[in-house]
Amino acid sequence: MSRVGGCMITEANGKGILYMHLSHLIVKPDCISLHKESIIGGTCHEVLHQHTWLKEKKIVVKPDQGIKRRGADGLIKLNVDLGGAVQWLKEFDAKNNVRKLVSTDTPGKCIQQFLLEPFVPHDLEEERYFAIYSELECDVILFYEKGGVDIGDVDSKASKVCVPLKEPLDEAAVHELLSERVTAADERGKLSEFIKELFQLYRDLHFTYLEINPWIVSLLLTQNSVICICTNNSSKVVREKIHVLDIAAKLDRNAQSLCKDKWSSEVQWTKKAGREQIKEEKHISSLDATCAGSMKLTVLNKTGHLWAVLGGGGTSLMLADTMDTMACLEELACYSQFTKLDANELYELLTTVIGLMLEEEKDGNGKALMIGSIANDIVTMIKLKKMSGEGIFRALDEYKDKLRAANISLIIRSNVGVVSEKNEKVPSELAELGIPIFVFGGDVPIRELVNFALKKTSDPPSNQPRATYQVETPEVGSPPSKCKKYCLPEEELIFTKDTKVVAVNMIPPGLQGMVDYDIHLRQRDSVYLCYSQAFQQAED
Structure with a gap:
């Protein structure tokens, strides 16, 4: 099964959430997450005043942007004072550590947020590993008596139990997890309590992933103790707690309305891709947060030849996969997609991408901009200047002079509607812009479009129907004697001519075309029984 997704939160935030609910079991975390420049520039005076340990103790400094294997990649500095941490950060980029994580062609600075916390002296033998992650039908728990940087392939080493989603974690499962790993009965009892409460918290707070590596057991002096190990003083006792040294956590962002009080006052989501967004990406992200549809923009390589804005x-993703198999992925300049945008929103997305295209020329050969939609006849909408088509035309008309000067060509991929072989479907309104424009139907392979966009071939691909390879198969419901190897015996058939379909979360225009096509072929009622659309609950 595949693991369920989620959004990564900062390590500082993850430790804070655990302590908020499990303060009786874990040590209070003294950690802060700061921007690198504020640490180097010494502008965090208020933080230094609040956290005096920064000047009094040895500390740990490490990136706090959801990056895994930081220790193995040399991205953690241990047991240094504040001055040593500042010096390490100044040398961080010079040592080229960032190149292990993100291509140097990626715009924006790669790692900006860092975690500072007190260094906890301990023996490596004390380190333990624990993790929970969600699959489609169960939650998986992993425990290993050894942890730390050199843990290796933990999936093959750790004890593992799977807890079905609608069932609680029982004693038998915890015993199975610990019996072969922890021999001491008293230690096993304390770990059992910790695991059961942590697992219940994992579900209550809608985590999708939680990895603690490493954690150790600390002995603390406290005034009021729940777990007494020994006592030498009537007013102070020794208490045993879990010390979380390193954590990686993901939350289900869709549960924010349910858990906003349980998570914390403000959840700190990590920055994507281990780098800071450039201003154009931030602009699109801000629009995406407020529009009814969806728009995304991630710049991959500003010197790339092919830019795409696809519905x-x-x-x-299919375009990226194709270019990867063609060994030309470095020519893909951006990942950009849109869904259900109005004219103004698509205008903003397209002008942002065009602005990036015009910033830097590549060898004077010009670039290619690919626009397309799998659900809408985008060419007709441009011709009629209706809906999103009006936004596309307005953007192209505004930038036509700069596009011509930069020798930028436009490739339109229209999966809906008939595209003639000689590009006769190009509207005169677009042709008059003076930009090289080519329109292709959905039957033209993306590989051919990529070759043409990258000028590996001078002639545009033909819109003629492609040859298809047909296998003669019997009609649905044919007797087993006629089915041969192409279908199951009649008693084992899953789908028949009377099967009905429920469409869930499909784009309405795309579904309408499928319904029309189905009715046209069947000359009777459609196979589609109903349409269901899930809407996100509005926050207070």
């Missing part, structure tokens, strides 16, 4: 994330 639907699946098409964008």
